Amino acid sequence: MTPIALEPPASEPVSLAEARLFLRLDQNDEDDLLATLVTAARLMIEAAAGRCLVDQQWRIVLDRWPPSGEIRLPLSPVSQILAARVYDLLGQAQPVAATALALDGQADPPSIRLEGEVPEAGRPRGAIEIDVVAGYGATPDAVPAPLRQAVLRLAARWFEQRGDVASRDAQALPVEIMALTAPYRRVRL
Known part of the structure; x- marks a missing residue:
């Protein structure tokens, strides 16, 4: 059995405005980078939890x-x-x-x-x-709050600590982010 992604979500579970507010950014000159980090964080959280977030x-x-x-x-x-x-x-x-x-x-x-x-x-x-x-639903509000928080925190971590932190996180997500995904993680026997 092979799953193939056909169409990505219409929106991310965390908006650019939410990410900017969380990071206390007043200017929008790094919005493209931040949007890319939110998408990458969603993909990492989906992989860690074994769940699709937004439809x-x-x-x-x-x-x-x-x-x-x-x-x-x-x-x-x-x-x-x-x-x-x-x-x-x-x-x-x-x-x-x-x-x-x-x-x-x-x-x-x-x-x-x-x-x-x-x-x-x-x-x-x-x-x-x-x-x-x-996915949990068509809008970000349908996604459980801990999973949305995990996406937000991971994107913020990558934004604040630019460099090799993303490659380290690909090996093992930080403990505080794994704790947010733990209740949703699919168990494989």
Whole structure:
């Protein structure tokens, strides 16, 4: 199973104004840098927590339908299935009926159950594509406050301590930021 990002979030979980206020910046001459740091911090927090923050579109690519009839998704939380298609032997996309797939977005990890007839996969690799919306909601307010705070603090850290701090943080996030993400971290067994 391969997740592919299709469309990034429409907004970041922390606005530029919030970041500027947190850093006590009165001028906006470094807004481009700060916006880049907020985006990079979101990506790091999403990776650390194993969660998508603001709604974004992803494609899940499978080779075959699972024998169990259940697809455990590598993304969380997932709120909607947008579309699904299966490629036949000729490489033509066959749509999957919306009623054939049921999303359990409350489960962790979220899962999709096959509940109806689905077309057979025709090609050996990447035969099934399922497009989903992953994230806590469409607006920053939908993101849990500790995760928003983690993004804000990480972006501020990188802004204030320019240089190699970002590469060190890529190895291991600071303890205070990991503590903010801990309650949301996806556990893998």
